Amino acid sequence: MSNSKSNTAISVKDLHKSFKLPHEQNSGLKQSLVSMLRKGFKRGYENQHVLKGISFDIQKGDFFGIVGRNGSGKSTLLKLLAGIYTPDSGRIDVDGTVVPFIELGVGFNPDLTGRENVFLNGALLGFSRDEMQLMYDDIVAFAELERFMDQKLKNYSSGMQVRLAFSIAIKAQGDILILDEVLAVGDEAFQRKCNKFFEQIKSDKSKTVILVTHSMDAVRKYCNRAVLIENGALASIGAPDEVANLYVEDNLSNRSASSTVKSEGSYPAGLSDRVGEFNITSKAPGIITDGRDLIFEINYRINDDKPIYIAFSIVDLNRSGSIFDVRSATQSGRGRHTLKYKFPVSEFNNGDFMITAVLDEEETGRRIAFTNDQNSYKFAKRESANHNGGLLKSCGDWMI
């Protein structure tokens, strides 16, 4: 944005936050007296540095996505933005009223009616009775619960409760809406309705929305800007497509093969002293953005000469099912071996995939080894040209 301050909804500067995690839970006076006697006045704390200097600006009217893996610090960031936590250092400047939904239906009481709960929830979010009165009809209509508002909440189905809570969240008339992982609620019809609402809000320049989610579809669809948080630091900020791609890559990051081989004694799941190494690697990038095919290698080391075979399957992570599997010819001979395979990824639409392999004895069919999560290979297809649904890019021809 070219012009200054007035367009910034939230400005975050060099934000730091750490938590003191006690080694032992000192929730009692006696316990802390005992530990005080034992260690002097030094407490057994571990300082967990959750946010390590984060800075960014959110403009008014933005639909701002925050993504990151579990434990990356995005929820802490959200709670800081909502004013629930106090930063150790750094600044957060907010222009407007923040309405946070860290969780849906906070403060809902089962013994109150739906109507009473709406007003209580509103008061907690900082709305007066008059303000809530203005939003009330809208909230109830969106939740489709007109007939149930004078019933106690405990008589609602869980779906109804969530619908009510969600309706309060999105109909609340705040300037800045903070939503944490709350998109997937209600049945399909309700989902569609929410979808429509979010698309509408995206074009509404008076409302700023901050959304924390793991759904890259949601980020691509609704957000106009996004950040990726990695280990408490800003890894990327910018267009939602780029950030979403980076996030996928971050999630798929394949460990280097050698690091999973344990020196002695214990083996990771799927391995044993008979097969001490078994993994799938590839020199291709984790995200395939062009029309290339994927060449990957299956590596294993076996210390006997019994005949075996390898079988692998390619799993579609979004639809969760195998799209292809095949076995190799019979192999034998101790030592380290590598099998190469070329897979035509070019035929496929955008998606996330994983290749897993097993190693079986030829004679008995007994399974000797398999690739665990770390030793399997994950990759994603992100060709910007193709946005169609379906697994395959093209298949079959029209017969004229």
Add this chain to the structure above:
Amino acid sequence: MKPELMKLSNIFSRKNRILLRELVITDFKLRYQGSVLGYLWSLLKPLMLFGIMFIVFVHFLRFGVGIPHFAVSLLLGIVLWTFFTEATGQGMQAIVERGDLIRKINFPKYIVVISGTLSALINLCLNLLIVFVFMLFDGVDFGWSALLFPAYVALIFIFALAVAFLLSAVYVKYRDVGHIWDVVLQGLFYATPIIYPVQTVMAFNLVAAQSLLLSPIAALFQNARASLVGHDNVIVNTDIISNPWLIAVPYLVIVLTIIISTVYFRKNQRYFAERV
């Protein structure tokens, strides 16, 4: 972002008043959920309880024989004491009990403490209504001094609130405080002339009686009772203590408690969300 401070202007800001009212009303609504007589119980229950006590004290236990209106004075003492234990107890638990909210929404934390003590205050007002009925029944002459009674109740409320603020903040870190406070209350109950008249202690030892009235609870309770039941029948601290400094002790304790609890609560409230 500025942390919500415990400024007077803030406490009475419109937004916070609304939230406070909503919390207190909810509390009250939920208390008599599912009973046929509902809110009527808030009057019926004390009426029945006090009826029993009144009969027991006047006819069986002959505490304070020869002191006019001792039975209603005792009733008043018990009602005030119940308020003090309820207000400090509920106030202490308030932050931890609403931990779920505090972890997810940013709102001024002191509101939940005030709401806890206000519920107790509502209870006190209802109970006092019943006590007045008994007083009329007992033939108490209300003098002009009765107008001072609300002021003493207000002081007791302020003291209870200050104690509740301190306890609630400590309770977040050390749950032991809950048990310790129970014991302290029990001790305080017997160290306060509630079920026995000050005259009994005076007959036994004057210094002991004087020391009893150094406690803010005892001093305020005696003053509150004297304002209603009549000064002739109730000993207050000015009657047996002449040193003006010693007379001021209860009020100094209150001021000190307010200062300590405000400072401690303000210092710690920003960490409630991560500790609770």
